[in-house]
Amino acid sequence: MTEAEQKALSVNRWRLVLGSQSDRDLEFSGSSEELKSFADMEQLLDYLYSRSGGDDVRENESRTGGTGESRITAARWITRVRELFPRQTAEVLERHALDEFGLTELLTDKEVLEKMTPNMELLKTILSLRHLMRGEVLETAKRVAAQVAEELRAKLENSVRRSVMGRLDRNSSSPIHSARNLDIKKTIRRNLKNYDSDSEQLMLKEIYFSNRVKRFNNKTVIIAVDESGSMSSSIIYSAVMAQIISKLPFAEVKLVIFDTNVVDLSGRAEEPAEVLMSVQLGGGTDIGKAMTYCESLITTPSQTAVICVTDLYEGGREDRLMNVSRNIITSGAKLSYLTALDENANAAFDRVLGQKLADMGAFVGAMTPEQLGEHIGSILS
Numbered sequence: 001m002t003e004a005e006q007k008a009l010s011v012n013r014w015r016l017v018l019g020s021q022s023d024r025d026l027e028f029s030g031s032s033e034e035l036k037s038f039a040d041m042e043q044l045l046d047y048l049y050s051r052s053g054g055d056d057v058r059e060n061e062s063r064t065g066g067t068g069e070s071r072i073t074a075a076r077w078i079t080r081v082r083e084l085f086p087r088q089t090a091e092v093l094e095r096h097a098l099d100e101f102g103l104t105e106l107l108t109d110k111e112v113l114e115k116m117t118p119n120m121e122l123l124k125t126i127l128s129l130r131h132l133m134r135g136e137v138l139e140t141a142k143r144v145a146a147q148v149a150e151e152l153r154a155k156l157e158n159s160v161r162r163s164v165m166g167r168l169d170r171n172s173s174s175p176i177h178s179a180r181n182l183d184i185k186k187t188i189r190r191n192l193k194n195y196d197s198d199s200e201q202l203m204l205k206e207i208y209f210s211n212r213v214k215r216f217n218n219k220t221v222i223i224a225v226d227e228s229g230s231m232s233s234s235i236i237y238s239a240v241m242a243q244i245i246s247k248l249p250f251a252e253v254k255l256v257i258f259d260t261n262v263v264d265l266s267g268r269a270e271e272p273a274e275v276l277m278s279v280q281l282g283g284g285t286d287i288g289k290a291m292t293y294c295e296s297l298i299t300t301p302s303q304t305a306v307i308c309v310t311d312l313y314e315g316g317r318e319d320r321l322m323n324v325s326r327n328i329i330t331s332g333a334k335l336s337y338l339t340a341l342d343e344n345a346n347a348a349f350d351r352v353l354g355q356k357l358a359d360m361g362a363f364v365g366a367m368t369p370e371q372l373g374e375h376i377g378s379i380l381s
Contacts, residue, residue, distance in 0.1 A: 015042070041084050047077055048097055074105045078115045091117055098125045110136045118147045124232045128281050138277075146273035152240045153272070156369050160244050163373030164380075183208045219303050219380050221245055222254040224290050226310035229281040233342035237369050238309050239272035241341070245376070246270050254297050258290035260315065286316035291324045301331035305379050307372075309338045312350040312357075312364075322356065329361045334379040340366035 015027070015038070030038070077097075081090045094116060097103040106112050107129050116122055126133075126141045133141050186208040194203040223245075225231070225238045235257075246253040246269045255269045256262060257279060268274045287310055298304050306328055314321055328335045337357055340347035347366035358364040367375060 037084060040080060044077060044081055044084065044093075048093060048101060048103070074103065074109055074112050078106060078112050082115065091119075095121055098122075104129055104132060107141070108132055108137055110140050113137060113140045113144065116144075118144045118151075120148065120152075120233065120236065123148045123236060123276070127232055127235070127276060127279055128229065130277065131280070142273055142277050145276045149236070149240050149243070149272040149276065152237070153243060156240065157244050159370050160241070160373035161248065163370060164245075164248055164377040218300065220252055220254065220298070220300065220305070221376065221380075222256070222294050222297055222304065222306045224256040224258060224294050224306070224308045224310075226285055226287065226290075226308070227257050227259050227279045227281060228285050228311065228313070230311055230348070231309065232281060234309050234338070234340055235279055235281075236276060237341045237343075239275040241369055241372060242269045242275070243272045244373075254294075256290060256294060258286070258293075260284040260286045260289070262290050262293045264293075284315040285310070285313060287312070287314050288316045288318070288321035288324055291321060291328070295324055295328055295331075298328070298331065298333055301328075301333040303380075304333040305336070305376060306333055307336045307338060307376075309341050311339060311348060312337060312353045314350070314353060318353065321353075322360070325357055325362055326360055334363075335361075336363040336375065336379075337365075338367055338372070339364065341369065341372060343368060345371070 078094070081093050085093065094106075097106055098121075106116070107126060123145055126144060130138070130141065187204065187206070188202065190206060190208065191202055191204050194205050195201075196203055223238060223242050225235055227235060239255075242253055242255045252266075253269050254264070254266045255275065256264050256266075257275070259280070263278065265275050265278060268278075287308065291306075291308060294306050294308070298306070325335060337354065339349035339354065345366040345368045354364045363375070
C-alpha cells in the first residue's frame with residue numbers, strides 16, 4: 001500500500017469514528033465501490049451509536065447523507081455488520097447493541113437471532129430477555145442455548161472427568177504420555193496388524209496412553225443454583241457442569257434452581273439448554289428455603305455432596321439458612337457454597353455471611369468449572 005493509499009485509509013477510518021456530522025470537514029475517498037462500502041458502514045454505525053445520547057456527533061438520526069438504504073431494520077443491520085466489518089469488530093458492535101444501547105429488537109426477530117454469533121455473552125442476554133420471546137424466536141433461542149452449552153461441555157468435559165476420577169480409563173486416551181499411563185493391552189491390540197512375520201517382531205507405529213479414573217459408587221451430588229440476575233454466568237456453567245457430572249459413574253445428580261421459590265430440574269440435568277430456558281433471572285432470593293429442600297433430598301449423608309451456587313445475598317431468614325446448613329454438615333454430608341462458578345471465578349458476595357458459613361465448616365469460595373471438578377473429586381474420594 002502506497003503512502004497516499006495509507007493516508008486515504010486513515011482519513012476514511014477517522015470519518016467512521018467521528019460520524020456523519022463530520023462530512024463537511026472529512027470526505028470518504030476511494031473507488032465508487034469503496035465509497036459505497038464506507039457510506040454503508042457509516043450508516044450502520046449511526047444506526048447503533050445514535051442511541052448513545054450525549055454530545056456524540058452521531059445522535060442526530062435525521063441526517064440525509066450516505067448512499068445506504070433509507071431505513072435499516074434490525075435484521076438488515078446485523079446482516080450488513082457481518083458483511084462489512086471484520087468478525088471481531090462485528091462481535092464488538094453486537095455486544096454494544098445488546099448491552100449498552102438496548103437494541104432488544106435484535107432478540108425478538110428470528111432472522112436476526114439466527115445471524116448472531118452463539119457465545120456466552122449472547123446466551124446471557126437471551127436469558128435476561130427470554131420473557132420477550134415468543135414462538136419461532138423462542139425456539140431459535142433454545143437452539144442457541146443448546147449450541148453454546150454443547151460447546152462449553154466439549155471444552156470442559158475431559159478436564160473435569162480427569163479431575164473427578166482416578167484410575168485408568170481404557171476408553172479415553174490421555175494427552176499425558178508417561179509410563180504410568182501406558183495402555184499396554186490397547187497398544188498391542190491396535191498394532192497387531194503391524195506384526196512382521198519375518199523378524200517375528202511387533203512393530204509399534206502407535207502407542208496409546210489412558211486417563212486415570214477412579215469410579216465412585218452410590219454417590220449423590222446435589223447442585224442448587226441461585227437464579228438472581230447477577231449469577232447469569234454461574235447459572236450457565238452450573239447447568240453444563242450438572243450435565244457433565246450426570247454422565248460420570250455417580251449414583252445420581254440432583255439439580256435445583258431457586259429464587260424465592262424452588263424448582264427441581266433433576267430430570268433435565270442431562271439437558272442444559274432446557275435448564276437454562278427454565279431460568280427467570282431477577283427477583284428475590286431465599287437461600288434457606290432452597291437448602292431446606294436440598295436437605296430433604298439427602299438419603300445417605302456420608303455419600304452426598306451439596307453444592308449451592310449463590311452470591312449469598314439472603315432475602316429470607318438468615319437464621320433458617322444457618323440452621324439448615326449446620327444440619328447438613330452435622331449429618332455428615334459435604335456442603336459447599338460457590339460464590340461464583342465461571343471462567344474468571346471473580347465473585348461479588350456477602351462476605352459477612354460467607355465467613356459465618358465457613359466458620360461453621362462449609363466450604364465457601366469462587367471456582368472455575370475445572371476447579372469444581374477437582375473439588376468434587378476431593379470431597380467424594
